[in-house]
Amino acid sequence: xxxxxxxxxxxxxxxxxxxxxxxxxxxxxxxxxxxxxxxxxxxxxxxxxxxxxxxxxxxxxxxxxxxxxxxxxxxxxxxxxxxxxxxxxxxxxxxxxxxxxxxxxxxxxxxxxxxxxxxxxxxxxxxxxxxxxxxxxxxxxxxxxxxxxxxxxxxxxxxxxxxxxxxxxxxxxxxxxxxxxxxxxxxxxxxxxxxxxxxxxxxxxxxxxxxxxxxxxxxxxxxxxxxxxxxxxxxxxxxxxxxxxxxxxxxxxxxxxxxxxxxxxxxxxxxxxxxxxxxxxxxxxxxxxxxxxxxxxxxxxxxxxxxxxxxxxxxxxxxxxxxxxxxxxxxxxxxxxxxxxxxxxxxxxxxxxxxxxxxxxxxxxxxxxxxxxxxxxxxxxxxxxxxxxxxxxxxxxxxxxxxxxxxxxxxxxxxxxxxxxxxxxxxxxxxxxxxxxxxxxxxxxxxxxxxxxxxxxxxxxxxxxxxxxxxxxxxxx
Amino acid sequence: xxxxxxxxxxxxxxxxxxxxxxxxxxxxxxxxxxxxxxxxxxxxxxxxxxxxxxxxxxxxxxxxxxxxxxxxxxxxxxxxxxxxxxxxxxxxxxxxxxxxxxxxxxxxxxxxxxxxxxxxxxxxxxxxxxxxxxxxxxxxxxxxxxxxxxxxxxxxxxxxxxxxxxxxxxxxxxxxxxxxxxxxxxxxxxxxxxxxxxxxxxxxxxxxxxxxxxxxxxxxxxxxxxxxxxxxxxxxxxxxxxxxxxxxxxxxxxxxxxxxxxxxxxxxxxxxxxxxxxxxxxxxxxxxxxxxxxxxxxxxxxxxxxxxxxxxxxxxxxxxxxxxxxxxxxxxxxxxxxxxxxxxxxxxxxxxxxxxxxxxxxxxxxxxxxxxxxxxxxxxxxxxxxxxxxxxxxxxxxxxxxxxxxxxxxxxxxxxxxxxxxxxxxxxxxxxxxxxxxxxxxxxxxxxxxxxxxxxxxxxxxxxxxxxxxxxxxxxxxxxxxxxxxxxxxxxxxxxxxxxxxxxxxxxxxx
Numbered sequence: 001x002x003x004x005x006x007x008x009x010x011x012x013x014x015x016x017x018x019x020x021x022x023x024x025x026x027x028x029x030x031x032x033x034x035x036x037x038x039x040x041x042x043x044x045x046x047x048x049x050x051x052x053x054x055x056x057x058x059x060x061x062x063x064x065x066x067x068x069x070x071x072x073x074x075x076x077x078x079x080x081x082x083x084x085x086x087x088x089x090x091x092x093x094x095x096x097x098x099x100x101x102x103x104x105x106x107x108x109x110x111x112x113x114x115x116x117x118x119x120x121x122x123x124x125x126x127x128x129x130x131x132x133x134x135x136x137x138x139x140x141x142x143x144x145x146x147x148x149x150x151x152x153x154x155x156x157x158x159x160x161x162x163x164x165x166x167x168x169x170x171x172x173x174x175x176x177x178x179x180x181x182x183x184x185x186x187x188x189x190x191x192x193x194x195x196x197x198x199x200x201x202x203x204x205x206x207x208x209x210x211x212x213x214x215x216x217x218x219x220x221x222x223x224x225x226x227x228x229x230x231x232x233x234x235x236x237x238x239x240x241x242x243x244x245x246x247x248x249x250x251x252x253x254x255x256x257x258x259x260x261x262x263x264x265x266x267x268x269x270x271x272x273x274x275x276x277x278x279x280x281x282x283x284x285x286x287x288x289x290x291x292x293x294x295x296x297x298x299x300x301x302x303x304x305x306x307x308x309x310x311x312x313x314x315x316x317x318x319x320x321x322x323x324x325x326x327x328x329x330x331x332x333x334x335x336x337x338x339x340x341x342x343x344x345x346x347x348x349x350x351x352x353x354x355x356x357x358x359x360x361x362x363x364x365x366x367x368x369x370x371x372x373x374x375x376x377x378x379x380x381x382x383x384x385x386x387x388x389x390x391x392x393x394x395x396x397x398x399x400x401x402x403x404x405x406x407x408x409x410x411x412x413x414x415x416x417x418x419x420x421x422x423x424x425x426x427x428x429x430x431x432x433x434x435x436x437x438x439x440x441x442x443x444x445x446x447x448x449x450x451x452x453x454x455x456x457x458x459x460x461x462x463x464x465x466x467x468x469x470x471x472x473x474x475x476x477x
Numbered sequence: 478x479x480x481x482x483x484x485x486x487x488x489x490x491x492x493x494x495x496x497x498x499x500x501x502x503x504x505x506x507x508x509x510x511x512x513x514x515x516x517x518x519x520x521x522x523x524x525x526x527x528x529x530x531x532x533x534x535x536x537x538x539x540x541x542x543x544x545x546x547x548x549x550x551x552x553x554x555x556x557x558x559x560x561x562x563x564x565x566x567x568x569x570x571x572x573x574x575x576x577x578x579x580x581x582x583x584x585x586x587x588x589x590x591x592x593x594x595x596x597x598x599x600x601x602x603x604x605x606x607x608x609x610x611x612x613x614x615x616x617x618x619x620x621x622x623x624x625x626x627x628x629x630x631x632x633x634x635x636x637x638x639x640x641x642x643x644x645x646x647x648x649x650x651x652x653x654x655x656x657x658x659x660x661x662x663x664x665x666x667x668x669x670x671x672x673x674x675x676x677x678x679x680x681x682x683x684x685x686x687x688x689x690x691x692x693x694x695x696x697x698x699x700x701x702x703x704x705x706x707x708x709x710x711x712x713x714x715x716x717x718x719x720x721x722x723x724x725x726x727x728x729x730x731x732x733x734x735x736x737x738x739x740x741x742x743x744x745x746x747x748x749x750x751x752x753x754x755x756x757x758x759x760x761x762x763x764x765x766x767x768x769x770x771x772x773x774x775x776x777x778x779x780x781x782x783x784x785x786x787x788x789x790x791x792x793x794x795x796x797x798x799x800x801x802x803x804x805x806x807x808x809x810x811x812x813x814x815x816x817x818x819x820x821x822x823x824x825x826x827x828x829x830x831x832x833x834x835x836x837x838x839x840x841x842x843x844x845x846x847x848x849x850x851x852x853x854x855x856x857x858x859x860x861x862x863x864x865x866x867x868x869x870x871x872x873x874x875x876x877x878x879x880x881x882x883x884x885x886x887x888x889x890x891x892x893x894x895x896x897x898x899x900x901x902x903x904x905x906x907x908x909x910x911x912x913x914x915x916x917x918x919x920x921x922x923x924x925x926x927x928x929x930x931x932x933x934x935x936x937x938x939x940x941x942x943x944x945x946x947x948x949x950x951x952x953x954x955x956x957x958x959x960x961x962x963x964x965x966x967x968x969x970x971x972x973x974x975x976x977x978x979x980x981x982x983x984x985x986x987x988x
Binding site for chain 2 (some may be wrong): 043190358375380381382390393398399402405409410412413416417420423424426427428459460462463466
């Protein structure tokens with residue numbers, strides 16, 4: 001039992017820390033916001049430091065409910081890092097309007113605990129608990145600007161649709177439980193091993209649909225653009241990064257550990273969702289005027305490519321999904337950090353894409369960083385965004401899904417169109433009114449770090465990243 | 478000296494120059510770019526001098542497995558060497574041609590150009606399949622910026638078209654590469670060149686590579702991005718597009734399609750021949766009716782690149798060597814023609830042929846140099862154009878006499894549109910007073926055009942300098958594809974040497 005608590009040490013640190021921070025926030029008021037944020041970052045770092053499963057094999061706790069394996073460790077490091085970045089980025093953004101409140105880091109920490117449990121779930125019920133903990137924190141975060149009607153609308157939409165998705169998921173879980181007699185991943189896999197009955201098939205489809213909702217894969221993506229647009233920009237940055245990684249890792253674990261024997265049944269579903277996401281994410285983004293909506297479609301598009309890796313299954317496929325998500329969050333957070341700096345002369349946030357016009361004239365450094373993120377998201381070498389795409393297509397080819405790789409890669413050209421449209425705005429067009437000067441050295445340093453990572457220098461990280469992702473993927477087989 | 482990584486140095490130098498350009502003002506960037514490209518040229522000439530003809534097939538090799546899945550593997554053979562020298566030779570000329578023509582955002586322009594040089598040289602140096610792909614595709618980014626920022630009126634449309642066309646072509650190639658690497662278990666190009674892929678898979682792989690190289694080359698009917706890109710790009714951009722970027726398609730055919738998929742190449746050679754024959758005749762006719770000088774030269778590029786594809790797929794020595802020489806020659810000549818257009822465009826800001834006329838009167842030096850390049854484009858003996866086109870046509874005739882016959886009409890049509898262009902621009906009376914008042918070449922312009930003219934004549938008079946380094950590589954390519962070579966219909970037989978004829982005649986007279 002003591003060993004079980006050792007395995008959940010990171011989650012324990014985060015939970016206890018978040019509760020203490022909440023008490024402090026209640027007593028000290030909103031002035032303590034920045035200090036609490038930095039303490040939150042330290043808590044995330046401490047949690048990452050005590051992660052089991054990095055140097056050793058980890059293990060399972062609480063009778064298989066919770067798996068602390070290298071797979072979970074890989075996902076958690078990415079999640080904690082992106083949660084920390086979105087925390088720090090928010091501080092500077094809200095800080096200007098004096099509407100930054102001390103609850104922000106607390107909510108992010110609770111979401112981080114939820115995501116931790118999600119990626120470590122070994123049972124359909126611990127999966128659900130983690131997912132809800134993360135979602136509840138996210139609903140509140142979406143409405144964080146209480147006086148902004150858009151923010152309230154986003155929160156409500158997110159809540160209603162999220163609750164619907166949870167319902168679908170729970171229904172699927174109940175079906176699976178009814179037809180297999182267990183909620184443990186291992187037990188479900190065993191029951192599916194002797195052929196998939198109709199009832200099990202229904203359960204499987206509902207579970208996948210619920211999870212597809214959480215990763216915003218087509219056809220369960222409708223909430224994404226609205227929620228992304230309405231939420232405060234730093235919250236959107238958070239939504240596009242850590243929860244996406246957590247939901248994707250969760251989906252991978254369920255698909256492989258619980259539904260592994262039924263791979264031929266779910267592969268078609270995943271392939272459909274993947275191709276539909278890459279096409280729709282690419283086509284629908286073209287007409288967008290709001291940069292947050294555009295990035296929402298970009299996230300749908302990217303999830304589609306990650307799903308290609310999942311469709312390939314196997315160690316190579318899973319490793320490629322993990323690498324994809326790790327590189328994706330860096331690119332996305334980088335792009336959002338640039339968006340966070342878009343403010344007009346009066347200091348109000350700007351969200352129109354057209355405001356980026358001629359940015360290369362007024363802010364060459366920022367423009368270069370944005371161009372790097374855009375080309376990288378489009379997957380153009382020599383930028384590092386090419387590499388995860390390369391890996392998922394390689395995995396698909398290895399799994400004898402060459403046709404899938406060919407179709408998916410052709411759809412990536414559609415996506416490339418709107419990414420280079422942003423570059424066109426930044427570099428080719430006549431300047432729009434310049435943005436207000438910002439003094440946020442931390443944000444600038446983060447943008448620089450992200451840009452360097454997705455620049456060709458990122459290729460030197462490949463051997464290391466490859467080893468970590470492969471090691472993590474092997475833990476599932 | 479033996480172990481000096483000269484290829485890495487050649488790739489690193491322009492990249493460092495690009496970074497340096499970004500830190501200075503307009504004039505500083507110009508000088509940095511000029512010295513960097515001249516330095517690279519010096520290194521590449523050193524490379525040519527140090528290249529041992531008849532030595533190992535791959536020289537100056539470097540191998541560093543730093544990227545896990547693929548390696549920093551560099552190495553060149555004679556074909557790559559010649560294209561590297563061509564690239565390095567054109568670069569300082571491009572920089573000098575942009576000296577005054579580019580006025581806005583000079584540091585960014587020079588940085589893009591230098592980055593472009595690294596990427597183009599990287600394509601020819603890469604010995605690893607994925608490294609090649611990265612260099613091949615990465616070139617899109619700087620070229621997109623060059624066309625989009627410094628181009629003409631419709632630059633944005635042209636930049637999009639260029640980017641998306643080429644991207645769509647090359648992504649399919651990536652899937653084919655992934656399949657090949659999974660099949661062969663290596664990413665090392667020389668090993669892949671010796672791998673025999675199953676013939677049924679070859680067809681698909683060949684088509685995927687064709688999708689990429691045909692767009693890059695460009696072959697009819699996927700050539701339509703080229704006239705747009707050429708017309709809108711700034712002069713130096715057009716020179717690099719025509720001079721080097723188009724050669725990547727041809728290089729790809731020689732390096733990948735032919736040696737890796739010989740059976741598929743032989744089986745589908747009719748595709749290449751059909752598309753090339755259409756290109757030669759159709760684009761030549763289109764070139765004939767153009768009013769825009771740059772567009773005319775752009776269409777002539779498509780026609781000339783069709784000679785390259787016909788030659789390369791002739792499956793015989795003359796054809797392949799001819800195709801390679803046409804690539805080199807076209808790189809020089811079309812680059813020079815775009816520079817000639819740039820010279821008058823800088824003065825009158827019009828590419829409309831009707832605005833000019835009678836330039837031989839007020840610009841004699843210009844008219845002379847323009848004449849040399851026109852003749853080279855036509856393929857006059859003594860210029861580089863003749864050598865390549867003659868060899869390619871001989872090869873084509875051996876392979877298929879119909880292809881040879883149709884392709885030869887391209888020479889006649891080429892003479893028609895080039896000579897007519899020259900006549901309308903240089904001879905007769907000036908059609909506008911502005912054209913009559915244009916001053917002759919300045920010293921900078923002379924320094925740009927004269928070296929190319931010298932190279933064109935050198936290649937025309939003594940092509941052996943350029944053929945010698947490539948001979949062994951053509952030999953090994955032929956050895957590789959000979960098992961699949963389709964039988965020609967011309968059945969050329971060796972002629973009797975004239976001496977023997979004379980001896981026969983003399984014998985006959987005695988009897």
